[in-house]
Amino acid sequence: MQLALNDDQTQVLDFVEALARPFVSAPLHDAGLALESAELDAALVENGFLDVMAVEELGPVTAALVVEKLARLPFAVEAAVSALVRPLIGPDLPRPLCLVEEGRLSAPLRFLRPGATVVVVGPGGVNSFTASEDMIAPAQEDTLYAYPVAFLKGVPGDVTMHDADPAEVTRAWRVAMAAEAAGLLGAALASVVTYVSERKQFGRPLATFQAMRHRLAEAQVVTNTAYWLAMRAAASGTRADAAMALLHAQEAARRVCYDYHQFLGGMGMTLEHPLHLWTYRLKLLTAELGGRGGQGLAAAEALWG
């Protein structure tokens, strides 16, 4: 048991932080509901931060740490699947990667665009194809989810079959989503804490009212445990840990997102405050892989048969 960051991990996270520094503030007013940055994406690729899992001394926990840290940024990056799942399927698959469950092809897909690799995971196997313009139906322009999303119109006849265990890919998928959710939970909490500490009503900061303090403290507890469960799932590689990590993160997201917008009042309904960038990403992640029920059943199966 060694729960402190090792020197390599500290160094990688310091590099990521330095690289992400220009992207820590959200542009206000002119930002749409979704926000991403090709420049940030290119910098991450160029510096190899999405490939740390394959580096022996770094591995999956460092990859999860990177994903968690990037998810805190207001800019959405397709990092989680590339960093934690792609190595299991095909390390050279063109990014962004869009994972989709067989039978759930009508779901809104994050980062789907021409040139993206769509990976279909089903009980029988894992296959992929490169999305082209004619396969994609754009989501409506003011989609709330704060990720770029689109829909698949169809699947091509010829797909690439991968020699990858679908159960193992699903496990890594859960770890990836749990790590991303952990970062989103952390950033959303930090942003609400700042707001309610500054905003005054009745002559004192909102954060001095116990009605908010206790709910925010509970949010801190579930955010903290979501972080640790995600890291442990990355480290252990077990299906039970992965399913529990995503289940807990999805539970936490449901619990906190409502409160956070509530605490911001009208400001939480505007695009002038960046809160929605984290909460509406979290909301979409709560639908991933069948939601809490899907994770719960998977965890129960792995834990108790």
Place this chain on the structure above:
Amino acid sequence: MQFEWTEDQDAFRQQIRDFLHANLPDGWEKFSEHGPASPALTAFARSFCVTLADAGLLFPHWPRDMGGEGLGPWEQQILSEEMWIAGEPRGGQYMNVNWIGPTLEKYGTAAQKARYLEPITRGESLWCQGFSEPDAGSDLASLRTRAVLKDGRYVINGQKIWTSYAGLADTCFLLTRTSDDRKKGITIVLVPMDTPGITVRQIPSLIGEGDIHEVFFDDVTVPETARFGDEGQAWEIVAYSLRNERLGIPRFTLARAALDRAVAMLKERGDFVREHVRIEAARCAALCEGAGTANYAVVQKRVDGLAIGAESSSARYATVMAERAVCEFVVEFLPEALAGASPYLKMHHQRGIVAGIAAGSAEIQLNIIASDVLELPREPR
């Protein structure tokens, strides 16, 4: 960052399990229903802890100069986990090795160490913690039990409540008021429980026999040398002790073990097929494991020699959430467990429901998290 136990730690855990297997009597599970503070379990613990001491397993985590094996906080954690999962056969003596001994070592006089440490190391002493009062629960600093120094002796008058183990303890770690200065007016006195003027009344409870008491102090007189630390130093000492105590009971491990037991019973009767039951069980498991890792992150700080701060309150609140979820799971899906079908699950329930109350209420933990983890501006007083 890695989450595996070392081979030595696994071997240590196995050593404890083997010891428990060899030294717990037949029918132990049914027996442990008595509760850690009951006369029956206290009597058992008095012989069990002597055997534990002989095997070097009573306080292996203490430093060598205190007579321990010098093992670290992880080993203390493993020891606590295995004992708690087994129904805590050390009874109230777990407090001795978790915080009373280390606190004596840090703040005690030479005479106090000589008097109190040795019986602890022999597994022969039982302490109680005289903290809460009828009007001083979560607001501990408003306590009123008064100790007046007169002619080299403290004369103590007042009342404590909720005091676990009081009926059978040898010594009370007693908080008293020596001046009206709120926190700085509180002083610790170590009071032998057979001192004239002490009256103990047990309060029947949901959490097992012998667990909750009122203790009355009427002109109880002890020498000045019974004072522990300086006058007014109690708040500092208690903060040190409670940081150990809050980590002390690894409740999440028993909650997880109880959950596994409940699932096994449900499977046996073919009831672990309903999806909502399986999902709820998984939710409970995630809460237990989340609490576990949050607690381990705090232990890590202790291993690294760092000060433990408010994150222990966060870990503790996570444990309260896990305990609550498992207690509710059992009641909803295995109601018969609390009515005789499972002594183990009843034992868990009785220990689990107190998780958010004992050692500082859950709401106080939330206050601490809000102020010291989230660093929110403080509430006006």
